[in-house]
Amino acid sequence: MTLRVDGDRLAEDFAALAGFGASDGGGVTRVAYSAADQEARDWIDGELEALGLAVTRDAAGNSIGLLAGADPDLDPIAVGSHTDSVPDGGRYDGALGVVAGLACVRAIREEGIALRHPLALVNFQSEEATMGAATIGSRAFVGDLDRKLIGSTAFDGLSLSTHLRRAGLDPERLLAEAGAWDGRFAAFLELHVEQGAVLEECAVPIGIVQGVVGIRRYRINCHGVANHAGTTPMDQRLDALVGAAPLVTFVRDLAISLGIVGTVGNVRVLPGSANVIPGRVELDVEFRGGDQATLLRAEEGLRAKAEDDLGMEFTAVSAKPPQAFAEPVLQAFERAAEELGLGRTRLWSGAGHDAGVIATTTPAAMVFVPSKDGISHSPDEFTDHSYCVAGTNVLLQALIGLDALRSF
Ligand SMILES: [Zn+2]
Incomplete structure (x- = not known):
């Protein structure tokens, strides 16, 4: 039997997350390091802790929830995305990948499935370019940060350092500890909305992302x-x-x-x-x-x-240069979509993502679900719930499939 996530619960989690920083037009303003993002992060962390995960925050403000695996020698298989948004952004960008990860953890815990690998859910911080640079959290993971980046000016004219300090983080510690997690994931899998209209145009629910352009x-x-x-x-x-x-x-x-x-x-x-x-x-x-x-x-x-x-x-x-994703992870997505009977196509991401950064050191790949009319970074961002469920099931099946592979 193919394990599936609870679609109703996914909708509830998605709605709960969209409540943090909800904007008048139906979108969210959950800018990196803001109170709204901290509250969203705290809520996700609380849900993970209730499911038995150990949750930590690193110097960049990334949240990492860890569920122990059966084999203590293996590195974690990680899933996740980001809760931060652009000002008056949409409810799906980043958020879907985080609640999808939560849904995978729920399914695994509720079915009592024992994975060989530890399972990590990462909620990256500051993926959007609001701080004057993008993907700061994932860049901290792979050690691709320098003093110049820390000196970036954010969208509101304040420095990144000021935003970090206001969120209780230390810019010097961020620099000193960048790369501390480098290479410690067996794989990283990210579900995200497409933010374009290719999937809608081809009328397929699943996009298997070959890399970031x-x-x-x-x-x-x-x-x-x-x-x-x-x-x-x-x-x-x-x-x-x-x-x-x-x-x-x-x-x-x-x-x-x-x-x-x-x-x-x-x-x-x-x-x-x-x-x-x-x-x-x-x-x-x-x-x-x-x-x-x-x-x-x-x-x-x-x-x-x-x-x-x-x-x-x-x-x-x-x-x-283009950043290609790892073929074994792409194949795990292909097999998952096949098992679930879901139509799929391969495509490239025209936008940057945390997975593109993590892929520089770790086998990583992404799966996309269709964005209505290709709209993103707007309160009008919308993905049909059936696609959100389909993408989350692909994520779950792929991570279970990778866990079973001897080469991982
Ligand atoms: Zn995103």
Whole structure:
């Protein structure tokens, strides 16, 4: 018999968590280190303790609940996500993965199942970019923190250090203890809402996430000659914005041809006045994709078009490589969906997640459930409850399946 979570109880837990920091429009404001997030965290921790888990908080404010396994030599299999949200965010982002983890623990405890591995539920802190940097809790886990990050300015103009201190945490201790958990999970599994519309488009309930896309950003400078917009005839102009225009459609067409996404997200027109012909234009270009070689082809295509063809200045600004998830964990999700008779597809995450950070040191993967109309970071974020239950059952079956594998 395939073990399943209690769907009604999952709905109750989900509603209870959504009550912490509930906003008027039906969403939540549960910003990292705020009182609302602390209360949500305390509530989850209390539920875990009632189920017999030992709960600790680390220097980043991550909550870790641990259920002992039968084999004391094995590292824990971890599940989880985050309870923090963006201001006036949705009820599902992060929260679903946390209550799903709680539902798995409930099912395992209530059925009296003895796992070989310890089971950990991690409620990461500060996953959203509200503190001036994202995934601070998971970065603390893998030791990817430095003093510069601690000095980040949060969305409200206060420093991250101030937010940490107000939550009773010590920035110096956070730096000193970063990485203390490194490598201590046998695997990490995260259920999350898709925050896009691919699953809805394909009408499948389960997305098996192959990894988190790489992101490469560029600055392109296009030079013209600023002059009077009234007295300069059309055939005597060198208009930087007209010169830049082909690049915008080029980025779109290149991305489509390579099967990635590409965006000109910002255009600064200088001097920026209705009565002056643009003398200079700066464009911010971004490519995202799951394959590093394809991203490098996009980069070379953009550089050649900008420099060789259009005579612009091309500068690479930042490059974050794709983070692929671990095939054994992906296969555990595949088998779980198969056993449960659930339709599934593989896809890449276009957004960053805690699992993407944890995957740098630990076998990790994610499962997505559909987001209605692809909306996220909004009170309108919605996922049908049947999908939440389906995703949670996949999480439960996958962790039980991994636990049974001799290689884990
Ligand atoms: Zn999230």
